Amino acid sequence: xxxxxxxxxxxxxxxxxxxxxxxxxxxxxxxxxxxxxxxxxxxxxxxxxxxxxxxxxxxxxxxxxxxxxxxxxxxxxxxxxxxxxxxxxxxxxxxxxxxxxxxxxxxxxxxxxxxxxxxxxxxxxxxxxxxxxxxxxxxxxxxxxxxxxxxxxxxxxxxxxxxxxxxxxxxxxxxxxxxxxxxxxxxxxxxxxxxxxxxxxxxxxxxxxxxxxxxxxxxxxxxxxxxxxxxxxxxxxxxxxxxxxxxxxxxxxxxxxxxxxxxxxxxxxxxxxxxxxxxxxxxxxxxxxxxxxxxxxxxxxxxxxxxxxxxxxxxxxxxxxxxxxxxxxxxxxxxxxxxxxxxxxxxxxxxxxxxxxxxxxxxxxxxxxxxxxxxxxxxxxxxxxxxxxxxxxxxxxxxxxxxxxxx
Amino acid sequence: xxxxxxxxxxxxxxxxxxxxxxxxxxxxxxxxxxxxxxxxxxxxxxxxxxxxxxxxxxxxxxxxxxxxxxxxxxxxxxxxxxxxxxxxxxxxxxxxxxxxxxxxxxxxxxxxxxxxxxxxxxxxxxxxxxxxxxxxxxxxxxxxxxxxxxxxxxxxxxxxxxxxxxxxxxxxxxxxxxxxxxxxxxxxxxxxxxxxxxxxxxxxxxxxxxxxxxxxxxxxxxxxxxxxxxxxxxxxxxxxxxxxxxxxxxxxxxxxxxxxxxxxxxxxxxxxxxxxxxxxxxxxxxxxxxxxxxxxxxxxxxxxxxxxxxxxxxxxxxxxxxxxxxxxxxxxxxxxxxxxxxxxxxxxxxxxxxxxxxxxxxxxxxxxxxxxxxxxxxxxxxxxxxxxxxxxxxxxxxxxxxxxxxx
Numbered sequence: 001x002x003x004x005x006x007x008x009x010x011x012x013x014x015x016x017x018x019x020x021x022x023x024x025x026x027x028x029x030x031x032x033x034x035x036x037x038x039x040x041x042x043x044x045x046x047x048x049x050x051x052x053x054x055x056x057x058x059x060x061x062x063x064x065x066x067x068x069x070x071x072x073x074x075x076x077x078x079x080x081x082x083x084x085x086x087x088x089x090x091x092x093x094x095x096x097x098x099x100x101x102x103x104x105x106x107x108x109x110x111x112x113x114x115x116x117x118x119x120x121x122x123x124x125x126x127x128x129x130x131x132x133x134x135x136x137x138x139x140x141x142x143x144x145x146x147x148x149x150x151x152x153x154x155x156x157x158x159x160x161x162x163x164x165x166x167x168x169x170x171x172x173x174x175x176x177x178x179x180x181x182x183x184x185x186x187x188x189x190x191x192x193x194x195x196x197x198x199x200x201x202x203x204x205x206x207x208x209x210x211x212x213x214x215x216x217x218x219x220x221x222x223x224x225x226x227x228x229x230x231x232x233x234x235x236x237x238x239x240x241x242x243x244x245x246x247x248x249x250x251x252x253x254x255x256x257x258x259x260x261x262x263x264x265x266x267x268x269x270x271x272x273x274x275x276x277x278x279x280x281x282x283x284x285x286x287x288x289x290x291x292x293x294x295x296x297x298x299x300x301x302x303x304x305x306x307x308x309x310x311x312x313x314x315x316x317x318x319x320x321x322x323x324x325x326x327x328x329x330x331x332x333x334x335x336x337x338x339x340x341x342x343x344x345x346x347x348x349x350x351x352x353x354x355x356x357x358x359x360x361x362x363x364x365x366x367x368x369x370x371x372x373x374x375x376x377x378x379x380x381x382x383x384x385x386x387x388x389x390x391x392x393x394x395x396x397x398x399x400x401x402x403x404x405x406x407x
Numbered sequence: 408x409x410x411x412x413x414x415x416x417x418x419x420x421x422x423x424x425x426x427x428x429x430x431x432x433x434x435x436x437x438x439x440x441x442x443x444x445x446x447x448x449x450x451x452x453x454x455x456x457x458x459x460x461x462x463x464x465x466x467x468x469x470x471x472x473x474x475x476x477x478x479x480x481x482x483x484x485x486x487x488x489x490x491x492x493x494x495x496x497x498x499x500x501x502x503x504x505x506x507x508x509x510x511x512x513x514x515x516x517x518x519x520x521x522x523x524x525x526x527x528x529x530x531x532x533x534x535x536x537x538x539x540x541x542x543x544x545x546x547x548x549x550x551x552x553x554x555x556x557x558x559x560x561x562x563x564x565x566x567x568x569x570x571x572x573x574x575x576x577x578x579x580x581x582x583x584x585x586x587x588x589x590x591x592x593x594x595x596x597x598x599x600x601x602x603x604x605x606x607x608x609x610x611x612x613x614x615x616x617x618x619x620x621x622x623x624x625x626x627x628x629x630x631x632x633x634x635x636x637x638x639x640x641x642x643x644x645x646x647x648x649x650x651x652x653x654x655x656x657x658x659x660x661x662x663x664x665x666x667x668x669x670x671x672x673x674x675x676x677x678x679x680x681x682x683x684x685x686x687x688x689x690x691x692x693x694x695x696x697x698x699x700x701x702x703x704x705x706x707x708x709x710x711x712x713x714x715x716x717x718x719x720x721x722x723x724x725x726x727x728x729x730x731x732x733x734x735x736x737x738x739x740x741x742x743x744x745x746x747x748x749x750x751x752x753x754x755x756x757x758x759x760x761x762x763x764x765x766x767x768x769x770x771x772x773x774x775x776x777x778x779x780x781x782x783x784x785x786x787x788x789x790x791x792x793x794x795x796x797x798x799x800x801x802x803x804x805x806x807x808x809x810x811x812x813x814x
Contacts, residue, residue, distance in 0.1 A: 051734030051742050082730050082742060084763035117727020118764040229731050306713070307809055314810030320524020323489050324636050327458030335458050335489060356491040357525040396803050402714055403721030 001259050007160030008034050009144035010175030011198040012240035015137035018150035021129035023122060024077030024115060029150035031126070032074045033133040034194055035102065039068030040236035042110075043207035045214050047231035054080045054087030055111045056232055058095075062110055066203065069236055070104040072194055073111050073130060074151050076179070080113040080121050081229035090121040097127040101134035112192050112232050114153055114179060148177035151192060154401055155181045159270045165259045167243035167252045172199045174259050176235075180271040191218065191271055193233045195263065198240035199256060202247050209257045210235055217264035220300065220389040221272040272303075272390035273373070277397030281373040282312045284322075287386040288379050294331040295380075295387035301329030302376055303391030312374055313393035317342055317365035319351040322376050339379040344371035354381075408666050414567030415441050416551035417582030419605040419647035422544035425557035428536035430529060431484030431522060436557035438533070439481045440540040441601055442509065446475030447643035449517075450614035452621050454638035461487045461494030462518045463639055465502075469517055473610065476643055478505050479517040479601055480537060481558050483586070485528050487520040488636035497528040504534040508541035519599050519639050521560055521586060555584035558599060561808055562588045566677045572666045574650035574659045579606045581666050583642075587678040598625065598678055600640040602670065605647035606663060609654050616664045617642055624671035627707065627796040628679040679710075679797035680780070684804030688780040689719045691729075694793040695786050701738040702787075702794035708736030709783055710798030719781055720800035724749055724772035726758040729783050746786040751778035761788075 009016050014036050021031040044063045046056050062069060073094050080087045095109035113121070137143075148158040162175030180191025201209075214233065239245075246252050273281040284302035289295035302308055305325035311318045319340055326333070336355035341348055347368045351360050368374070416423050421443050428438040451470045453463050469476060480501050487494045502516035520528070544550075555565040569582030587598025608616075621640065646652075653659050680688040691709035696702035709715055712732035718725045726747055733740070743762035748755055754775045758767050775781070 049731065049734035050736075050739060051730050079727070082727050082759065082762070082764060084743075086763070116725070117731060118725075118759065119727075120764070229727075229734060306805075310806055310809030313806065316810065318523070318525075320486070320489050320526075320636075323458050324456065324524060327456035327636060329457075332457060336491075352489065352525065355489070356493075357489060357527070394806055394809075396806050398713075399717055399720065399801055399803050399806060402717035402801075403723065 010162035032147035275392035278392030299389035309394035417569035682799035685799030706796035716801035
């Protein structure tokens with residue numbers, strides 16, 4: 001596997017565009033378009049929130065229909081959630097505009113939105129945006145990056161990645177972009193992510209790979225414990241690489257899954273580190289747990305705790321808060337088995353040893369915790385399963401950003 | 408039922424004391440003592456956190472033993488959690504000091520701690536504190552208030568309450584104190600609370616009343632989603648009111664439960680409003696839910712959401728966040744049934760009507776949300792069950808308090 005520059009336009013046959021549609025933001029792009037002239041096999045995972053945005057319901061229907069996908073149109077600024085029938089009409093109008101401009105069935109056009117909940121989308125601006133973007137579709141790297149920037153809301157960095165790998169002597173490319181900064185909590189998939197690949201693969205296997213990989217990547221990040229109404233991951237595969245088709249879970253499937261895991265983990269960590277107001281990446285690694293579920297539950301509880309996150313912001317080695325979060329996570333364990341360490345590029349320090357606190361050097365702890373990425377490493381000594389979760393610190397800026405987001 | 412002034416010393420036969428033991432804080436009281444010369448029937452509820460403080464385990468043993476209780480000794484500053492064997496030794500030494508000073512069995516002495524996790528208690532200071540307090544026990548109201556102040560940590564107001572009610576022509580008194588500000592999340596009981604009553608009641612009925620009442624009072628508050636290692640509610644009943652003993656679930660039992668519900672709800676709301684950094688009380692009332700559990704789950708999700716809490720701080724009527732929180736709560740419902748209102752002493756405003764957002768007057772919304780207590784009122788239109796949960800807003804000060812709590 002090779003990591004290359006690029007995003008949604010890295011794979012053969014994919015084009016992207018973006019524009020200033022003026023939906024809610026001013027003087028910035030706020031619509032993006034990803035398009036493949038060749039029909040794509042598609043797969044996706046969606047928010048577990050009972051309150052699903054109109055666009056999520058629209059996309060779920062396409063993914064489950066088995067019909068090919070040609071495009072996805074995304075807007076930032078307004079989430080099109082809690083918008084009733086008018087919200088669905090906006091999805092249909094957007095897809096119909098693509099049908100008219102590019103002669104692909106409107107039922108092959110996915111839509112996605114991110115922004116304020118409970119506000120209606122201005123349909124005429126969406127339709128005008130689609131028309132404009134249809135004329136500027138481009139397969140270059142810049143077009144992909146511009147699309148990635150257009151879907152940002154409170155994000156401070158754009159997030160894209162691409163890799164190549166070999167399937168049966170053919171070079172396959174997989175690329176993607178994502179956005180996500182607030183309202184982020186592990187339960188599929190806490191953000192928008194769009195992946196494109198020129199791989200030839202059966203739909204059921206594409207879905208299987210995505211569902212498995214999401215569990216240890218996007219579902220292991222949290223910013224604020226709020227699972228959004230709009231979380232969407234879509235992947236489109238258009239066969240342009242002309243590889244021998246993947247029709248079973250063979251070694252080619254594993255090669256693809258490995259590439260997919262890299263791409264999803266990269267984007268997920270990038271979102272965690274760019275959490276609203278975040279000043280650093282906060283990682284929890286739990287090893288030697290009884291079960292995989294326990295390892296995931298424990299590591300997510302650590303990075304999800306407000307008190308832990310505030311301690312990470314304050315560079316305070318207040319390890320009791322991490323043990324406390326593990327204790328209420330729902331996983332069963334005996335604190336007499338647990339070892340807990342703080343780790344960063346500046347060093348590693350054991351602070352809790354099988355039920356007993358260790359008297360440690362506060363200066364050393366401070367030095368370790370001042371790094372841009374801090375890991376809480378926990379050895380459960382109860383089994384052999386492990387998991388890693390990612391989040392960020394809780395800062396004044398998180399409160400500031402969210403106390404008056406709408407204005 | 409009459410509400411009277413007072414706290415833990417309001418009921419006949421209870422004395423209290425406090426002192427500056429110098430455990431962690433300087434120049435303030437940090438130990439409290441509640442004592443009944445007559446043996447008490449006792450009951451309690453404790454944290455559901457797997458990581459239980461040494462004192463929680465100590466008290467659970469006393470409550471489940473069926474033996475009488477005479478006293479509870481509380482310290483603030485250090486939580487005695489994650490402290491291994493040394494932590495248990497500190498509990499025993501404290502109880503033994505009471506035995507020596509007041510000639511009651513050490514197995515009748517409960518202990519409770521609140522403060523930093525993972526730090527050992529200075530045993531000699533605890534013992535000296537018990538000795539000092541044993542000589543200053545007092546049944547006056549001031550002694551109760553002083554005890555209530557001694558157990559505060561990041562609390563900004565002391566929390567006590569007392570009521571009287573009539574059982575068979577005898578006036579019975581029930582009083583109590585509590586502390587709690589951070590590391591507060593509904594799962595019994597997210598704080599320390601100590602209740603005293605001169606009621607004559609069977610132990611099993613006392614426990615039953617407490618367990619039922621806690622569900623709709625202390626378990627319905629949240630500050631930060633972190634269920635503490637130390638949550639403890641203890642109630643002691645010493646029979647001094649000489650009422651006809653309550654031995655069955657008759658109308659006397661109901662009268663007592665009503666008084667207990669008032670006391671517990673009063674203390675719980677007081678804790679929510681005094682949440683770390685809080686600028687206002689944030690209440691969620693869910694009516695016409697399918698089940699009682701749904702109503703509880705939905706109301707707690709609303710007050711527990713960081714994004715909702717930040718919106719309440721910013722007086723931003725961003726109702727989508729409240730619907731979003733309901734959506735990921737775990738309860739099943741159809742957003743097409745839901746009506747959502749903002750309420751306060753300044754008015755009432757409907758913002759979401761059965762699946763569709765309402766265009767509302769932002770100035771009116773702002774006026775309603777600027778009150779010291781704001782309610783999100785949700786009508787599910789799916790059944791007849793209701794529940795209310797309490798929390799507070801998420802502010803800069805929450806982050807400030809918790810970024811460096813240990814120093």
